[in-house]
Amino acid sequence: MRFVDEFRDAEKARALSAKITSLCEPGRQYKFMEVCGGHTHTIYKHGLEDYLPENIQLVHGPGCPVCVIPMGRVDDAIHIARRPDVLMTSFGDMMRVPGSGGNFFDSNAEGTNIRMVYSPLDSLKIARQNPDTQVVFMAIGFETTTPSTAMTVLRAAEEGLENFSVFCNHVTIIPAIKAILDSPDLRLDGFLGPGHVSTVIGCRPYEFIPRDYSRPVVVAGFEPLDILQSIYQLMVQLREGRCEVENQYSRVVPWDGNIVALRAIAQVMELRPYFEWRGLGFISHSAMRVKDSYADFDAERRFAVPGVRVADPKACQCGEVLKGVLKPWECKVFGTACTPETPIGTCMVSPEGACAAYYNFGRFSRQRVREASHSS
Amino acid sequence: MSAPTDREQQVLDRIDKARRRRAKVREERVTLAHGSGGKATQTLVEAIFLDAFRNPLLEPLEDAATFTAGETRLALTTDSFVVSPLFFPGGDIGDLAVNGTVNDLAVSGARPLYLTAGFILEEGFGIEDLVRIVHSMRDAAERAGVDVVTGDTKVVQRGKADGCYVNTAGVGVLEHSHALGVATAKPGDAVLVSGPIGEHGVTIMLARGELDIDADLESDTAPLNGLVADLLGAVDGVRAMRDATRGGVATILNEVAKAADVAVVVDENAIPVRDEVRGASELLGIDPMYVACEGRMVVVVDGAQADAALAALRAHPLGEGAAKIGRIVDDPPGLVLLNTAFGGTRIVDLLVGDPLPRIC
């Protein structure tokens, strides 16, 4: 595992941390958003915030693609899965995302057959092996996973498979970032751009952020040192008064993205006029659907989908938490209607979400945890 | 972080109150999460089983109940096995069923004596496979020095079970005076594991064939009674032992922290994990700390005797890879903290259900 350890060297982390601290202007607070759920996971898993001075705060963004799927879509999926001839396949972390009447595990307990798979191609395999069953792939994710869904549809079309379709919930990252940038009370100083998404879309789509909103962006990799390095680059930009898109993850992310992947998406999918995000409401042009020419592989057209909208409770304030305007505990439903057992908003669904983390461990300050773990 | 404001404190207090309320099962039906060993399992056990059967022997929820019959102190335990696939690299459901119960007795400090075996078989199950399973149980029993002395067989209609399920129960005798239990952990104690973690769970995930990864990995299934006997013979400061099955080492450490109202501090660098397990976990997006072992245990021992205990473990073939992974401190009570290899700190929580592969 050498290739991994190279990016997890505590020695290098300390050096970077010192450089970051030296760039802080006294008395100034910095808030950076890591857009991608994968970054949030890395930050949490490695305890990366310990390397940041108190006046730099990381705000967890909307980039967990399973957490943003609204209840109505989960309900729709379960509705399809309830048909006796349907076997639904889903990525593992989608299984616990709640709909209005429970998640996929609960639904399986009531008789549906929703199986975990590791890739959409596995679903295709299941479809070939079970010609009498309708196999429906619960397609989720940002541009990271969209190409593989598109390619799976292309493959199914080539093979003429008649019992395979996708329930398309792919979302696009740029409109979500824009929705956050458009808020009047935005308090973010810069963005860590999502590395995996950018391997597909490249770095150009972020250029509007420095241009129109005067915020720097650094596209970041997923190892903890990548993230520290990216924060350092953001700090250097702020310090030097620059504001541009930089690519820290150039070992993987080409500036122009992955043309083949983008072409596959464009062939099979098109933008929806609007899509609902859990906790953020409707965002225009923020998700993909299957094109008419591949309608046979679109579960929404193959099966009658009720498409009921389950409204987020009025008091839900995920948007404010995501923008860094409110602390989790300031949301009106935090800890009462919205808990990790009964999550309402996206920030409570994943255990790494800002609200869930605060619910579980908010009573222990970072300071106290750090002191305890270094005591003997 | 500055001291919480009044309003923040009110919110924190409210959560704390909610947390202390008695566990309640919200679901209307059993889900797979209830069987994962995480939070959902705990809730199910406390709200339904403990609530109904409540008695002083059950209440500590240890791996085995210990009690006195006449002059003799005994330990009693039971475990059911529903592993799929039935046969996997390094073992099968048969030796798993014997070792699992032997280990539950051993970590309770007992010398395992006798086992029972119950089989639930699906109509159509191959006799050849059954023979293979039973023979591997026989061999495992022989290795552990126990006898299977009574049993039961049921056959259910095709489709009503998945091939073969095995239940074993076991009884053992407590021959020493150690008062063992996770609630006895104290600040200053050391935390050890008896070998590299996560091998069984990762082997099973790979054996299911859902992933196209080949790794040179075998289940770690093994009887721990010999290792435990050597350990207890060498040091008298052992506070608790737990075999790290469902939920893995992370779950055991949380049980220690909660039962003893202490904090457990673990050093990620010190946790032995084989490269194959680490690599596969990395690909799956799961944390080896939560992956099941079937032949490894966590030991809490008086800090002053940690080295002696470690030496005793390492002298046994099943404990060659033993390591000291952490220590007990007093604050913050109930938490497990990890010093990450990267040099940061994080809290290691119980999972709600099984570790799920991540897509992002």
Ligand code: SF4
């Ligand atoms: S408490 Fe729930 S609804 Fe409120 S911001 Fe957090 S996740 Fe959203």
